Amino acid sequence: MxxxxxxxxxxxxxxxxxxxxxxxxxxxxxxxxxxxxxxxxxxxxxxxxxxxxxxxxxxxxxxxxxxxxxxxxxxxGTNDNQSNAGEPFQFNNFSxxxxxxxxxxxxxxxxxxxxxxxxxxxxxxxxxxxxxxxxxxxxxxxxxxxxxxxxxxxxxxxxxxxxxxxxxxxxxxxxxxxxxxxxxxxxxxxxxxxxxxxxxPVVQPSANRGHASLQAVNFLLGQVYLTKFATLDGGNSGAAPNSDLDSANYYLTTCYNERTFTNLSGIPYTDNFNVAKKATCPELIWQIVFIQGDPTYYSHIAADAQAQGEVVNVYFKRVSSGVGYNVTHDLVKEYEANDPRATWNMTYDTFHTVKDWYVSKFRDTSAAAGQNGYGGNDFPMMRYADVILMLAEVNMYYGKTAQAIQYLDIVRTRAGLPTYEVSSSTDPNYMQKFPNLKLAILHERRSELAFEHHRWFDLLRFFSINDLVTYIHSKNQADWGLAQIANFSxxxxxxxxxxxxxxxxxxxxxxxxxx
CATH class of the missing domain: 1.25.40.890 (Serine Threonine Protein Phosphatase 5, Tetratricopeptide repeat)
Structure with missing residues (x-):
């Protein structure tokens, strides 16, 4: 390769x-x-x-x-407005x-x-x-x-x-x-x-992992039609179902039926990010392939995400003085109590110059990565939890609430969380933060798919731009960092x-x- x-x-x-x-x-x-x-x-x-x-x-x-x-x-976000002429900071500062x-x-x-x-x-x-x-x-x-x-x-x-x-x-x-x-x-x-x-091929053989499969094509077709419905057809503003939504449902259901496993709960969440299982985890549909220990084609993310003094992502302590891959406190506070995905996805660094959260989702702690942190993580581009949550979204738009909740609960059950019915009726914190099914699905996507490059597109799909401005402005500035929420328009x-x-x-x- x-x-x-x-x-x-x-x-x-x-x-x-x-x-x-x-x-x-x-x-x-x-x-x-x-x-x-x-x-x-x-x-x-x-x-x-x-x-x-x-x-x-x-x-x-x-x-x-x-x-x-x-x-x-x-x-x-880049919580630093000075490095590299401040250009990276412009992205999450909306400037x-x-x-x-x-x-x-x-x-x-x-x-x-x-x-x-x-x-x-x-x-x-x-x-x-x-x-x-x-x-x-x-x-x-x-x-x-x-x-x-x-x-x-x-x-x-x-x-x-x-x-x-x-x-x-x-x-x-x-x-x-x-x-x-x-x-x-x-x-x-x-x-x-x-x-x-x-x-x-419906699924690419292990030797050809990283190349597109029929699963991946159907996934993307479903996502494209769903996005087109929500953003161009006015779906996130309450428009009636149309042919784009029907197409989204068809291709996402087709992709879901092409899975090679029976129940999502039979696949540990962490298997998606386990270097030893990246070639065998049936939840993964398509990923960017990296070679552990290879100085050219290794995965950078484990070492680059780790904060100073930490050993969670890679098995050695980094010499750098960086704070790693930053996590907003807004995300930290969104996770429900006892959600194991929070513990896996992010870690608090107690080092005296850091004392903040960093991303630990894509760790590679094996010695095979070497002292240089040449990780072997494949980066997941598409996986079945995403398909399932998009099907929940589709059914929500159809007004098929029971079916939408059924899909939502597949992911919640795998995470070891109470069902949506239980949380939305007995958990005051959940009820306050996610008072309707739409916000509950968006929350589940955020918790499940954090740092997999979906969140920004989810926000654009779930909200009209005017509603998104209201949503972002409702955030607590103290949980955002140096970037200014008020800049968002x-x-x-x-x-x-x-x-x-x-x-x-x-x-x-x-x-x-x-x-």
């Missing part, structure tokens, strides 16, 4: 450099053209692996890409500037994945295949392109979009404009629908378009409101 990823990186650099030179030179006899590269099915596989490798970057959707998701939410270099880095990294997927999809049919892998490789590239577009459209709204490689300056200029959000969703759904009918529904993009064409690359 390591060799494949290294080859994939080299391939991407060759393609990138060749394209860049073509802008400057009419002909370069030393350049390797795209058509010359795609000769065998092995070349296609390496190019596809390049798509995955670009996706797993922390500037894209990697394990430490939380700056663009969780740190935008009420779960965590993002279009010139923010981290934001621009994220934008570029995401579009690099799309460009690579476009190359695979444009050239795969030109290669002779000796077996049935062509439709599978095509489906995986479509899946990845749809995934990135889904992240982009939720973060920026209208975005530039192209489904073919851009090889000349004129093509780039012609494509430099923002496409309306509904059209982006149409492309996402088209890609995923095609992938769903491609013959992908309707403009923060989307990120600003990076300055370097708007100056290309201020009319067609118009800025989002409020920036």
């Amino acid at each position: 390591k060799q494949k990823f290294v080859q994939a990186i080299a391939m991407f650099l060759i393609l990138f450099c060749s394209c860049k030179k073509s802008f400057l030179e009419q002909s370069n006899p030393d350049a390797i053209t795209v058509s010359q590269y795609f000769v065998s099915e092995t070349d296609v596989l390496l190019a596809l692996n390049g798509c995955y490798n670009l996706m797993r970057s922390n500037s894209a959707l990697g394990e430490e890409s939380d700056l663009y998701t969780d740190q935008r939410s009420d779960d965590t 993002l500037l279009p010139t923010n270099s981290y934001l621009y880095g994220h934008w570029k990294a995401m579009f690099a994945v799309i460009a690579q997927c476009n190359q695979v999809l444009a050239n795969i049919n030109k290669v002779t295949f000796t077996d049935s892998l062509r439709p599978q490789y095509t489906a995986e590239a479509q899946f990845l392109r749809a995934l990135i577009l889904f992240h982009l459209v939720r973060k920026w709204g209208d975005i530039p979009m192209t489904t073919v490689p851009l090889t000349t300056p004129a093509q780039i200029t012609d494509s430099t404009y923002r496409v309306k959000t509904p059209l982006v969703y149409n492309q996402i759904i088209a890609d995923l629908t095609a992938a769903a009918h491609s013959g992908l 309707t403009k923060d529904e989307y990120y600003p378009i990076p300055y370097n993009e708007t100056i290309l064409d201020p009319v067609k690359m118009y800025q989002n409101p409020g920036y």
Whole structure:
């Protein structure tokens, strides 16, 4: 696997450099053209692996890409307004500037994945295949392109979009404009629908772990339709069920029926984050794969999340003076009493320079990680607890309260908590914090999926932007940290378009409101 990823990186650099030179030179006899590269099915596989490798970057959707998701939410944040010119702090302080270099880095990294997927999809049919892998490789590239577009459209709204490689300056200029959000969703759904009918294996074999499966495609289709219903169709404002909700229900139910286990309660919560079980845990649908002890492809998150003086995440004490991966007190206080997920997900550091909470969810305490903390955690991108809670959400929108609660209780029971009926009728604290089913489902998602890069998108899906402003402003500033809750406004529904993009064409690359 390591060799494949290294080859994939080299391939991407060759393609990138060749394209860049073509802008400057009419002909370069030393350049390797795209058509010359795609000769065998092995070349296609390496190019596809390049798509995955670009996706797993922390500037894209990697394990430490939380700056663009969780740190935008009420779960965590950069509680430091000085480091790196204060740019990371802008995300959870709701003071993002279009010139923010981290934001621009994220934008570029995401579009690099799309460009690579476009190359695979444009050239795969030109290669002779000796077996049935062509439709599978095509489906995986479509899946990845749809995934990135889904992240982009939720973060920026209208975005530039192209489904073919851009090889000349004129093509780039012609494509430099923002496409309306509904059209982006149409492309996402088209890609995923095609992938769903491609013959992908329902579950990838262990040796191919990290590649898209039919489970993953159905998961994403269900999530896309649910988001489209809630945000574009007005679902979170009480709109009647429609075809998008029906589609969400269909694909999420299909994914749920593809599970290889009987009951969620038979899978310990911690198995999803256990290095020794990452290849066998049936709850995991799709994950970013890391190699324990490998200096290039190891997981950083266990060591990087650990605070000074602690040994919970990795088996050695870190020398650094950092406070680790910060947790807001707002999240700490949301967990119910005796919820074992709270104990696993976050730890209080008593070190005199820290004395605060840090993330311990993705720990790797085995000696195999070495003194450098080269962890072996796979990062979960999709798992069945998420599917179950989305089905609870779907049934809530349908008005099928009993079915929604049934799904909600599957997750609560696995966590060892009382049922929703018991908590909502006998626990005064629960009743006060979560007075209706919608807030109870949102709470369960927060408790179950903390730090897995879902919270910000959940908030956008569960609330209209005006209601979200009210929700965020109701928080206790003391539980948020240095970031100012009062800064949050309707403009923060989307990120600003990076300055370097708007100056290309201020009319067609118009800025989002409020920036």
